[in-house]
Amino acid sequence: METLALERKQEQNRQLRERLMELKKERNAIVLAHYYQRDEIQEVADFRGDSFLLAQKAAQTDAEVIVFCGVHFMGESAKILAPNKTVIIPDERAGCPMADMVNVDGLRKLKAQHPNATVVTYINSSADVKAETDICCTSANAVKVVNSVESDEVIWVPDKNLGHYVQQHTDKKMIIWEGYCNTHDMLTVKDVEEMKAKHPNAQFVVHPECRPEVVALGDFVGSTTAIIKYCKESPCQEFIVGTEDGTGYQLRLDSPNKQFHFASKYLVCPNMKVNNLKKLVKCLETMQPQIYVPPHIADQARQSLERMLLVK
Numbered sequence: 482m483e484t485l486a487l488e489r490k491q492e493q494n495r496q497l498r499e500r501l502m503e504l505k506k507e508r509n510a511i512v513l514a515h516y517y518q519r520d521e522i523q524e525v526a527d528f529r530g531d532s533f534l535l536a537q538k539a540a541q542t543d544a545e546v547i548v549f550c551g552v553h554f555m556g557e558s559a560k561i562l563a564p565n566k567t568v569i570i571p572d573e574r575a576g577c578p579m580a581d582m583v584n585v586d587g588l589r590k591l592k593a594q595h596p597n598a599t600v601v602t603y604i605n606s607s608a609d610v611k612a613e614t615d616i617c618c619t620s621a622n623a624v625k626v627v628n629s630v631e632s633d634e635v636i637w638v639p640d641k642n643l644g645h646y647v648q649q650h651t652d653k654k655m656i657i658w659e660g661y662c663n664t665h666d667m668l669t670v671k672d673v674e675e676m677k678a679k680h681p682n683a684q685f686v687v688h689p690e691c692r693p694e695v696v697a698l699g700d701f702v703g704s705t706t707a708i709i710k711y712c713k714e715s716p717c718q719e720f721i722v723g724t725e726d727g728t729g730y731q732l733r734l735d736s737p738n739k740q741f742h743f744a745s746k747y748l749v750c751p752n753m754k755v756n757n758l759k760k761l762v763k764c765l766e767t768m769q770p771q772i773y774v775p776p777h778i779a780d781q782a783r784q785s786l787e788r789m790l791l792v793k
Contacts, residue, residue, distance in 0.1 A: 549569070557607065638658035641657050687724070
């Protein structure tokens with residue numbers, strides 16, 4: 482019975498992939514997928530990447546339609562950087578709880594209290610918040626971005642854990658917003674210690690969105706892309722991974738002979754996993770849901786994203 486169900490699923494996926502190829506051609510579309518997406522989506526994407534790489538791809542593409550397989554704020558970033566393109570996402574319910582933890586009113590109040598501070602906003606935020614921001618960053622370039630600003634004081638939103646990590650690598654005074662990523666923040670020291678006891682030869686690689694005491698245990702700390710690169714190039718054959726489990730697709734692809742153990746079974750972002758192959762094909766058929774950012778918000782937000790892309 483199970484075999485039959487699996488065969489049916491495989492046949493359905495094969496048909497969906499064929500239909501996707503037709504639609505991409507027809508619509509002149511490109512599929513961008515975040516590393517935290519389901520394997521079935523990463524397999525068919527034109528580009529896989531973290532939010533920084535995908536923002537760059539969105540800004541550079543010649544395609545008329547961008548299908549963004551990620552969460553809502555990522556689709557917004559693509560639309561802001563490529564205003565003349567049509568940007569669609571497979572499911573508009575793919576939100577980001579951390580992005581929702583910061584609002585414009587709260588940020589404006591903080592700016593009024595610290596008028597000389599530069600606002601650095603993690604890309605995991607809404608277009609409205611980006612419009613109130615001096616410069617955006619991703620986990621891949623957060624330290625570089627903070628060190629690139631002229632002022633001595635930085636208002637950092639919304640991720641306190643990443644903010645704490647950046648604080649260790651800068652002389653700037655940081656005023657840190659109290660947001661966090663639900664998925665990364667769940668990982669505890671106990672989880673990591675239990676995994677290390679089970680896999681004593683494994684190195685622990687960890688994302689700086691995890692809690693500071695968890696990050697402190699890392700043999701390597703870095704963004705999703707940095708973790709993938711490190712694991713690929715490292716002579717070590719076994720890793721305990723402290724980031725979202727979708728990363729496993731690229732890790733296994735790059736290093737099929739290495740072993741990867743996720744530090745907790747809870748390292749799954751429910752919002753990222755809302756998207757699937759069926760929804761991806763449907764959104765290209767219907768060209769819905771489309772991402773819309775009001776022009777005045779987009780114009781202001783674009784400046785903060787473009788400043789980020791200029792930081793080398």
